Amino acid sequence: MNLSSIEDAAKHLESSAAGALSGLASAVGPIDLVKVEQLVLDIISAAPAIQAAEQSALPFVMAIVQMVQNGGKSPSDEEWDALAARLDAGSSALQNAANEPDPNVQQVGQEPVTEPNLETTNEPQSEQTNPVFEGAQ
Amino acid sequence: MRMRNKLTFVGAGVCVLLLAGCATIPNPISQSEVYGVENGYGVAQSAAVGYAALPRCPAGQNTSLANVCSQHGVIVQLARADAKARIALNALEAFARNPKNYPGLSFGALLATAQSAISTLQQIESTNQIGA
Numbered sequence: 001m002n003l004s005s006i007e008d009a010a011k012h013l014e015s016s017a018a019g020a021l022s023g024l025a026s027a028v029g030p031i032d033l034v035k036v037e038q039l040v041l042d043i044i045s046a047a048p049a050i051q052a053a054e055q056s057a058l059p060f061v062m063a064i065v066q067m068v069q070n071g072g073k074s075p076s077d078e079e080w081d082a083l084a085a086r087l088d089a090g091s092s093a094l095q096n097a098a099n100e101p102d103p104n105v106q107q108v109g110q111e112p113v114t115e116p117n118l119e120t121t122n123e124p125q126s127e128q129t130n131p132v133f134e135g136a137q
Numbered sequence: 138m139r140m141r142n143k144l145t146f147v148g149a150g151v152c153v154l155l156l157a158g159c160a161t162i163p164n165p166i167s168q169s170e171v172y173g174v175e176n177g178y179g180v181a182q183s184a185a186v187g188y189a190a191l192p193r194c195p196a197g198q199n200t201s202l203a204n205v206c207s208q209h210g211v212i213v214q215l216a217r218a219d220a221k222a223r224i225a226l227n228a229l230e231a232f233a234r235n236p237k238n239y240p241g242l243s244f245g246a247l248l249a250t251a252q253s254a255i256s257t258l259q260q261i262e263s264t265n266q267i268g269a
Contacts, residue, residue: 053187053268060179067169067176074168080234083175087226090182091219097189098216102209104196 059086166244171233175226178255182222184268185215185258200265214261222254 063083067075075083194206229251232239262268 049187049190052190053183056186057180057183060176060183063176063179064173067173070169072167072169075172079172080230083172083179087175087179087182087223090179090186091223093186094182094189094212094216094219098209098213100209103193104209 056086056090166233166248168233171230174251174255175230178222178226178258181255181259181262181268182219184262185219188212188262188265188267189215208265211261211265211267215258215267218254218258218261222251222258225251225254 059082063079067073188207189212191200191205191207194200194204194208198204198206200206200208225247228242229247232242232244232247236244
């Protein structure tokens with residue numbers, strides 16, 4: 001391939017891309033730059049969590065690849081232990097997140113909660129399980 | 138008389154072999170297969186953990202491309218599904234590694250329970266577009 005044919009191919013690609021972009025623009029209408037910017041910012045702010053998920057998934061994928069490469073040989077005790085440790089870490093992270101109070105419920109219910117109300121309920125178990133709603137009532 | 142003794146001896150030997158055969162629980166799945174299933178589950182679990190690490194959605198808002206966040210209720214569902222899946226997978230793993238320790242257990246039932254628990258987590262992820 002000589003230089004002119006490369007240039008021709010580049011021009012062709014450029015015109016195709018321009019055509020595709022103008023077609024897209026006419027299809028979606030005028031682009032709201034503020035919305036696009038916000039979308040990009042949201043995705044960037046979520047990137048660490050997404051990246052962390054990818055990184056934590058990687059050892060599982062690598063273990064499968066290694067198992068296939070080993071021809072399906074039974075895993076060693078160390079490999080079983082490492083797998084259990086990884087899964088335990090994930091389960092703990094999920095349980096901890098689930099045990100965190102729901103910020104939306106807190107915002108609604110925190111104000112009515114007062115100590116006298118909690119004391120008059122005289123039900124320690126219900127106070128522990130859901131003090132916010134006890135107080136709200 | 139000698140012949141009778143021989144037959145008795147051979148018969149006793151056959152009985153011992155048969156009993157030994159009965160005592161050996163056939164392992165219908167290899168350890169590496171269970172290891173693969175558990176690692177596959179780990180990938181799904183990682184997506185759930187990543188979702189839980191996102192900031193919580195403001196009240197009345199759902200997760201979307203323009204609003205990347207997580208909902209507390211969904212995290213609670215994921216945590217419950219994960220707890221069940223881990224119990225089922227641990228049982229499956231224990232059986233695959235030492236089937237002789239669980240002579241009364243059915244491998245098919247263990248596998249079905251594990252698959253059901255895993256698919257519950259995957260269903261929650263699919264419904265909420267987690268890891269998609």
